[in-house]
Amino acid sequence: MDRDRHVEEQLAAYRDLDDVEKRRVEQHVAKCAECAETLAAYQAMDRALANLPAPQPDKRLQKGFYAAINRNWARKLLTRIRRLFAWPSTPDTRHLLRFSLSLSATLLILLAAVEAIHLLQANWTVKHIAQETARFAVTYQPNQGTCMDQDKDRIVEDGIAHDPDDLAPYPYCPHPGYAADPQESEEAYYARRAALIKLTAYKYADGLRINTDNLGLTESAFREKSGEPGFFGVRLWGYPSFSTDCNVTPQACLDHPGLEGLAMMIYVVHNAEPLIPIFRPIVPDVKLSAQAQMINEGVQVGFGDEIPPGFGHDPNPIIGPPKGEPPSEHIQDEPQDLLSTNPISASERLIPKNTAIDLEVESIEQTTDEVNQIIDGTGGYLVSRRIWRDGEQPFASITIIVPSERHENVLRRLRDVSIQMLSEDTRGEDVTRRYTDLESHLHNLEATRDRVQALLDQAQTGQETAEINQKLDAVQEEIEQTQSELYTLHDQSAFSTIVINLSQTPLTPQSKRWQPGKTVRQAIEALLSTGQFLIDALIWIGLVIGPFFVFTFLIVWGVAKLIRWTNSKRTRKGQGKHQQASRN
């Protein structure tokens, strides 16, 4: 029976039997009808199975397979990247070069990533500065008058106990010697507020790498230095009245913090220098800017449901910075040292000023129109205007008079409309003493006239009357002369004269000389700076991160040692107990 079963199995694999096995099976089959039938059935079954139609795959099987092996790009890319950084197994120059290039490229990409993060941070900081400065500008509005003069005696903090200002708390003058201006003019007040706002913006700029030689916290400094690397500058505009449209006459709104209930706008610019020196010759700086506008807190006046006017979409409605070289002379009349905490006070003396200012402008014609606008806006007068040509170059000389309190404002606006200021000369004559003397003399003359009038009333003879009248006429004449002189001095000090000399920028563009030697020098300096930067970085990593790793390693090693010692001690104890037990 076992042998038959075995034959049955051989029948199932009859095709593959060796000759010996096959002969044995055939001998058996010849004698066994059942096995013969089984073999025949198996062979028929094989034929039927072999003839079964093979299910055919769809074409998508091929497409899918080839697409899948082609999608192996990620693996190929990784393999290629791995090969780029594989240390060459043979000292082949080509392989070494490839390895070096790969390493350099990777390093540069890493440095570029660091630079990108730095610029992103600087950009966010600039936006934050604009927003917070606008918020400060609209919420902090100091009182006009740097100190309050309670008794209006124009004496603030004279140190004498009887003066009530000496004993008054804030907002009165806080301590002796404090620079005060209880009669602060509107112009000076708004200028003080504007300066404080810009100073606040600078204080917010802690996180920026600013070159303090390139600060633009005044309008003239902004225009002069706005192209320099590391520059930080602030401009502000505010609505000075409800009737002004700052989008039409932006000059009227420049450096004004805005009235209560009206909008103001801050514009902050920073030219961020690259952190990594190697990028500086390629990109000396990246200009980052942001603006923010807010409405000054306070009572909304008039207009019901109407929203106060705001600023248009033009982020910088004033023309751009001047081209060419910065001015050679420093302006003496500009507010100096805005980082000082003491505000500058206006003079109460009578000093009629005369200023001669030379400006280089883009267009004489356009500047002449702008001067007319300035005169109209400040209540001044045009005295004379002369335009002429010297060859192809046009020139102009315009003389204007403006109210004294607007003198500085007008000069600032004239500088703003020019490309650069070539020179400025302001002279003043202090006529205060003369005015005071004339006032005293007038009082005396009026007193004399009164006495002479009294004598005339007491005259008894005709001759006395005639003599007294003659005297009275002389005194009256002198009074009138003195009054006339006083009016003249007053008029002179009430207005300032400005002589504006204009020259137009030549049309021929200045070609820049190509200086390859300078470029080579700058590139070498950048390379050396980058090398120093990388070595410094390695030193930092070695001294700061290195000890950290060593410390961590020591702790881990110590813990591992402790565990091993504890385990071995436990094992020894166990062995000892076992030995003790077996001895017993």
Added chain:
Amino acid sequence: MSTAARDSQQNRLTLLVTELFQDYHVAIFAYVYRMVEDRELAHDLTQETFLKVFHTRRRLPQIKNPRAWIYRIATNTTLNALKRQKLFARFLQRQPEPIAPNPTDHSDQRIDLEHALAELPIQYRVPLLLYSVHGFSVREVADTLDITEGATKTRLHRAREMLRQAYEKGAKDG
């Protein structure tokens, strides 16, 4: 090995895999189909088989019988898929898809044979498919399924008996 030589070898191996695909993908599909009785699943498993061949193509130069190796991958891939419970349930419920009729064959007999084949348990069906349909030798079947030749013969015997009984039963019922 230099980069160029490495690239060249990779390209050669990829070419070899594509040649193997061209030679065997139809047969492998038919084989897998007879195991799972589901066209979609058979497509997926066939593609998976050849992708495995592609990803392990570095071993190709050492393989003496690539055909058997591919069938082995196909068998293991399909058996692994079938082991999942859901697929077993689908297998038990699903009827074999009809294949396009061949006018030279007796269609009733063919369908009975296919049904009988589909009825076989997987551990008997696979060696029978390899031996009778795909022309493997007993040794090759044993190598593919990682069993002894004796076990292969035993399974073949049982597979044939079961198939014969199922086929005869089907013929009687029909």
